[in-house]
Structures are given as structure tokens and as C-alpha cells.
Amino acid sequence: xxxxxxxxxxxxxxxxxxxxxxxxxxxxxxxxxxxxxxxxxxxxxxxxxxxxxxxxxxxxxxxxxxxxxxxxxxxxxxxxxxxxxxxxxxxxxxxxxxxxxxxxxxxxxxxxxxxxxxxxxxxxxxxxxxxxxxxxxxxxxxxxxxxxxxxxxxxxxxxxxxxxxxxxxxxxxxxxxxxxxxxxxxxxxxxxxxxxxxxxxxxxxxxxxxxxxxxxxxx
Amino acid sequence: xxxxxxxxxxxxxxxxxxxxxxxxxxxxxxxxxxxxxxxxxxxxxxxxxxxxxxxxxxxxxxxxxxxxxxxxxxxxxxxxxxxxxxxxxxxxxxxxxxxxxxxxxxxxxxxxxxxxxxxxxxxxxxxxxxxxxxxxxxxxxxxxxxxxxxxxxxxxxxxxxxxxxxxxxxxxxxxxxxxxxxxxxxxxxxxxxxxxxxxxxxxxxxxxxxxxxxxxxxxxxxxxxxxxxxxxxxxxxxxx
Numbered sequence: 018x019x020x021x022x023x024x025x026x027x028x029x030x031x032x033x034x035x036x037x038x039x040x041x042x043x044x045x046x047x048x049x050x051x052x053x054x055x056x057x058x059x060x061x062x063x064x065x066x067x068x069x070x071x072x073x074x075x076x077x078x079x080x081x082x083x084x085x086x087x088x089x090x091x092x093x094x095x096x097x098x099x100x101x102x103x104x105x106x107x108x109x110x111x112x113x114x115x116x117x118x119x120x121x122x123x124x125x126x127x128x129x130x131x132x133x134x135x136x137x138x139x140x141x142x143x144x145x146x147x148x149x150x151x152x153x154x155x156x157x158x159x160x161x162x163x164x165x166x167x168x169x170x171x172x173x174x175x176x177x178x179x180x181x182x183x184x185x186x187x188x189x190x191x192x193x194x195x196x197x198x199x200x201x202x203x204x205x206x207x208x209x210x211x212x213x214x215x216x217x218x219x220x221x222x223x224x225x226x227x228x229x230x231x232x233x234x235x236x
Numbered sequence: 237x238x239x240x241x242x243x244x245x246x247x248x249x250x251x252x253x254x255x256x257x258x259x260x261x262x263x264x265x266x267x268x269x270x271x272x273x274x275x276x277x278x279x280x281x282x283x284x285x286x287x288x289x290x291x292x293x294x295x296x297x298x299x300x301x302x303x304x305x306x307x308x309x310x311x312x313x314x315x316x317x318x319x320x321x322x323x324x325x326x327x328x329x330x331x332x333x334x335x336x337x338x339x340x341x342x343x344x345x346x347x348x349x350x351x352x353x354x355x356x357x358x359x360x361x362x363x364x365x366x367x368x369x370x371x372x373x374x375x376x377x378x379x380x381x382x383x384x385x386x387x388x389x390x391x392x393x394x395x396x397x398x399x400x401x402x403x404x405x406x407x408x409x410x411x412x413x414x415x416x417x418x419x420x421x422x423x424x425x426x427x428x429x430x431x432x433x434x435x436x437x438x439x440x441x442x443x444x445x446x447x448x449x450x451x452x453x454x455x456x457x458x459x460x461x462x463x464x465x466x467x468x469x470x471x472x473x474x475x476x
Contacts, residue, residue: 132443136442137439140436160468175355175360178466196457197436199457199464200453200454200457200458200461204457205453205457208265208452208453209444210445210446211449212261212446212448213445213446215261215262224445227445228445231443235443
């Protein structure tokens with residue numbers, strides 16, 4: 018009887034195992050190759066790039082208070098879609114408001130919102146932003162989840178969770194809301210404005226006047 | 237935060253609330269007793285301005301940060317049995333294990349909760365209460381109600397706070413039944429909460445056109461986030 022050389026027996030016996038091993042190694046390598054591809058969505062990248070720019074402005078001690086405020090406002094106008102936010106906060110009263118009132122409201126809201134946003138962003142001064150993920154809300158909308166790392170706090174302290182609602186329209190990404198620990202600012206403003214209008218017979222000019230006063234007080 | 241909530245206070249508030257009038261906006265906001273709620277809110281705000289706010293500011297200024305942190309750690313460790321009971325009732329086995337581990341580590345290694353050893357070991361803090369458990373079981377929040385002294389307490393959350401009292405093992409320890417224990421612990425819990433959120437609360441008040449409506453929205457959103465354990469679902473899906 019013909020005997021195969023010893024090595025052939027071994028080869029024949031181990032060939033399926035080697036094949037399986039090779040497939041596993043390839044699969045593992047492929048998975049490892051694919052993993053970085055899902056690292057950052059465009060919305061996540063947008064937040065990583067831009068919000069850190071805003072924090073850099075706030076952390077820049079060489080700027081005067083006025084310079085910091087001006088630069089930060091320019092940054093905020095580029096980051097957000099203020100018109101969309103303003104429209105949302107009027108709720109059902111937007112439908113009954115005149116075009117002139119709506120235009121005046123947009124202007125007043127912009128001043129007010131920029132002052133308010135700066136107040137809240139000032140809290141993150143000295144901190145760094147770290148994107149932790151995102152989830153979709155609609156085809157053109159997603160929520161980017163981040164944490165603010167505060168080097169002044171001990172490593173045990175739970176980092177502050179700050180999320181950004183990002184919309185992509187007309188080839189441009191923009192933030193239309195942000196939340197701190199699950200509380201969304203735009204929702205809060207809408208609740209306030211509609212409640213205020215409810216108590217003032219839906220009079221949008223009264224709201225505009227109050228917004229202007231408030232913006233001055235905040236500054 | 238757990239707060240002792242006498243049934244009498246709930247009943248009194250419900251009776252007061254029944255006197256309120258309901259505007260279409262109030263009904264749309266599920267706040268049918270808005271007029272009464274606003275009066276109680278104004279009263280609570282004055283109380284805060286006169287007592288809690290200055291005390292919390294003084295506490296922040298005069299008590300060193302590490303000591304404040306240790307007081308906070310002790311208070312949250314005392315709350316962990318309640319969190320554990322509610323983790324179990326919600327079927328959250330992983331979070332229940334985390335809570336049990338946190339309690340064991342922080343009580344023993346962390347010297348009766350003075351030090352948060354567990355967070356340093358990557359076991360994060362979380363909080364559960366029976367109001368959240370009722371929400372997980374499908375109960376609606378009910379109308380928005382503000383109670384004197386205790387602040388926002390819609391029926392689901394008010395019931396939850398009362399039930400949580402019985403999940404707290406310290407009330408069954410005879411030596412701890414002294415009223416000063418209950419008063420002292422709740423006072424420090426309130427002081428700790430106010431002091432830790434001093435700037436945020438002040439900012440919301442300063443930036444608001446309608447502080448009552450802002451607080452109502454903040455409370456509801458914060459509770460929704462707690463009920464979802466921070467998972468997606470809190471933001472409104474789309475514009476009108």
C-alpha cells in the first residue's frame with residue numbers, strides 16, 4: 018500500500034483548520050479595517066471642528082471682554098440656524114403673526130439668543146469637548162452626543178453631557194438646538210414664549226419688546 | 237434627591253389647585269391649575285430668595301470643596317438602597333448590580349460614603365426613584381402641580397416620592413427614627429442640590445422671560461431624560 022509521506026497526512030488533516038483560521042484572520046483584519054470608517058459622521062465632525070473653535074475663543078485670555086463677545090457671536094451665527102430656531106420658539110403664534118412682526122421677532126430673538134447662548138457656553142470655558150456618538154432623528158437631522166471634560170474636576174466626577182441637534186439643509190450643516198443633561202434650550206424657550214404670549218393675548222410686539230429688554234439685561 | 241413629602245401637603249396642594257382656572261394654553265401645557273401653581277411658585281421663589289439661596293451661597297463660599305464633595309457623596313450613598321429597589325422593579329439588572337457594587341464599595345472602602353471610590357473604578361453614578369419606575373411601567377405624569385416648599389410634583393412623581401420613603405432602610409433603624417435625622421438629612425440634601433446647581437439655576441432665572449414656564453419645561457425634560465436613562469428619545473422629533 019502506498020503511504021503518503023508523513024507531512025502530507027498532517028497537511029491533509031490541518032488544511033480545513035488552516036483555511037478556517039485564514040478566514041477568521043482575514044475577517045478580523047477586515048473588521049478592524051472597517052471600524053475606523055464609522056468613526057465620525059459628518060454631523061459629529063461638524064460639532065468636533067466647530068464647537069471646539071467656540072471654546073477656543075472663550076478660553077482666549079488675550080482677547081478683551083468685548084472682543085471675545087464679538088468673536089463668539091460671529092462664531093455662533095456660523096454654527097447655528099437662528100432663523101429656524103426663532104420660528105420654532107413662536108409655536109402656534111407664528112401662524113397668526115404678521116410678516117412685519119415676524120421679521121422684528123427674528124431680529125429681537127437673534128440678539129436675545131446670542132446673549133443667552135454665550136451665558137451657557139461661558140460655563141464650558143476651560144473645558145474640552147469630546148464627541149461620544151450620534152443618532153438620527155430624520156433623514157436630514159441627527160443628535161450629536163458629547164461630554165465636556167473639565168480638567169479642574171477630579172477624574173471621579175461625571176462629565177457634563179451636552180448634546181447638539183444638527184440639521185443638514187441646502188448643503189449646509191447647522192445646529193438648531195443643544196441640551197445640557199437632557200434639557201433642550203429651544204424647547205425651554207418655546208415653552209416660555211408661548212406661555213408669555215398666552216398671558217398677553219398673543220401680542221407678538223409685546224414679546225419682542227420684552228426680548229429686547231432681556232437681551233440688554235443679560236449683557 | 238429624595239424628599240420627605242407628607243400626604244397632607246399633597247392634599248392641601250390638590251385642594252388649592254382645584255381653585256385654579258384653566259386657559260387654553262394651560263390645558264395645552266397639561267397645566268390646568270396654572271394660576272394656582274404660579275402663586276405657589278412665586279411663594280417658593282420668595283422662600284428660596286430669603287432662605288435657601290443665601291444659605292447655599294454661604295455654604296459654597298465657606299465650606300471647602302472637598303468637604304462639600306464628601307457630604308454629597310454620603311448623601312448619594314444613603315440614596316442608593318432606593319435606587320437599587322427601583323432598578324430591580326424596572327428590571328434593570330445591570331444597573332442594579334452597579335448600584336449594589338457602588339453601595340458596597342463606597343460604604344466600606346469609601347468610609348461610609350465619604351469618598352466616591354466606585355466612580356474612580358468606572359462604575360458610574362445614576363439615580364432612580366419610584367416616580368421613574370411608575371413611568372417605566374406606563375403611568376402618565378398627570379397634570380403639572382407645584383407644591384408649597386417641595387416645588388414641582390405632578391401626581392406620578394409625588395406618589396413616587398412617598399413610596400420611596402418606605403424603600404429607605406434608614407427609616408426602619410430604630411435609632412435613626414429621631415425626627416432630627418429626617419429633617420437634617422433632607423435639609424442637607426436640599427442644600428447640596430441648591431449649592432451644586434447655584435449658577436445654573438441663577439442663569440435660568442436671569443435669562444428667562446417667564447421663569448415659571450422655563451422651570452416647568454426644565455423639570456419635565458429633566459425627568460424625561462432620567463426616565464430614559466439618558467438614552468435617545470428625549471428631544472421632540474420635528475418642528476410643527
